[in-house]
Amino acid sequence: MSLLETEELTKQFGGLTAVDHVNFxxxxxxxxxxxxxxxxxxxxxxxxxxxxxxxxxxxxxxxxQDITGMEPHVAVQTGISKSFQTASIFPNMTVKENVELAALAAEHGSFQLNFMRKRETLDEVHRISERMLDAVELLGRREETAASLPYGDKRRLEIGIALASEPDLLFMDEPTAGMSPEETDATVDLVERLQDELGLTIVLVEHDMEIIFRIADRIAVLNRGSVIADATPDEVRGNEDVQEAYLGGVEL
Ligand SMILES: Nc1ncnc2c1ncn2[C@@H]1O[C@H](COP(=O)(O)OP(=O)(O)O)[C@@H](O)[C@H]1O
Ligand SMILES: [Mg+2]
Structure with missing residues (x-):
């Protein structure tokens, strides 16, 4: 059994079918x-x-577990997490406080019937926060105000916030968007390390084909809401439907 499966997942916006019976x-x-x-x-x-x-x-x-239609804060308790754009960062709080708050929110869900464990919960929050800040290489900047971070570090902090719930599965939607080539490289290295060191399962939406071919084990190709290919990077690279849909026939 796969960790995650969608069965005929469909989303319509009025007359537009944005996601069309997707099995992923x-x-x-x-x-x-x-x-x-x-x-x-x-x-x-x-x-x-x-x-x-x-x-x-x-x-x-x-x-x-059937998690269809669960609110994100409920889904997070099952072990699923998504790295959001900068909106999830509290700019006036420190780097550490941002991650601790996210860890506390996740812990509070799992301990909400047991208020007596407050001390243990806070120790746990601290432990998780240090571990995740280390994973995203922000331990050295933990006392800095989030707003003062350079762009690439802010994006890393978002990933740290997403990791604070200790997910099994992390979603990232175009994590390198707007990054310089150096920041992009650092982010790709980070994604690879997260998989190795935290044993994370990662779903990555990405525009940059080079990045995908470098780090993905398997690639699903969507076009007009449907999966038109789902295979290894090498197979996808050679797939004519993909080349047609993605780049209008240009070689990948
Ligand atoms: N909230 C929304 N309301 C109406 N249409 C939407 C909404 N979100 C996305 N769409 C439309 O659904 C289609 C898929 O969008 P999206 O999932 O954002 O594509 P992608 O991430 O692959 O660029 C697009 O045609 C987009 O305009
Ligand atoms: Mg998108």
Whole structure:
């Protein structure tokens, strides 16, 4: 059984079918990519899985549990997490406080019936926060105000915030968007390390084909809401439908 499976997942916006009967699966431990032209439905698919959007029909099964239509803060308790754009950062708080707050929110969900464990919860929050700040290489900047971080570090902090719930599965939607080549390289290295060191399963939506071919184990290609290919990087690279849909026939 895969860690995550969607069954005929569909999302309509009025007359537009943004995600069209998608069957998408993710195995534990893999780095999975979703690619496709602009407007293909990549973000809508991820948002339907993580609970940001309610699917029109179909199901989402995570770790053998039906999580279809769960609110994101509920889905996070099952072990699913998404790295959000800078909106999730509290700019006036320090780097450490941002991650601790996210860890506390996640812990509070799991301990909410046991208020007596407050001390243990706070120790746990501190421990998780240090571990995740280390993973995203922000330990040295933990006392700095989030607003003062350079752009690449802010994006890393978002990933740290997403990691604070100790997810099994992390979604990242175009994590390198707007980054310089150096920041992009650092982010790719980070994604690879997260998989190695934290044993994370990662689903990555990415525009940059080079990045995808470098780090993905398997690639699903979306076009107009449908999966037109789902295979290894080498197979996808050679797939004519993909070349046609993605680049209008230009060699990848
Ligand atoms: N909230 C929304 N309301 C209406 N249409 C939307 C909404 N979100 C996305 N769409 C449309 O759904 C399609 C897929 O969008 P999206 O999932 O953002 O594509 P991608 O992430 O692959 O670029 C596009 O045609 C887009 O315009
Ligand atoms: Mg998108």
């Amino acid at each position: 699966e993710v195995d534990r431990g893999e780095t999975r990519a979703v690619i496709g032209p602009n407007g293909a439905g990549k973000s809508t698919l991820i948002n339907c899985i993580t609970g940001m959007l309610e699917p029109t029909s179909g199901r989402v099964i995570f770790d053998e």
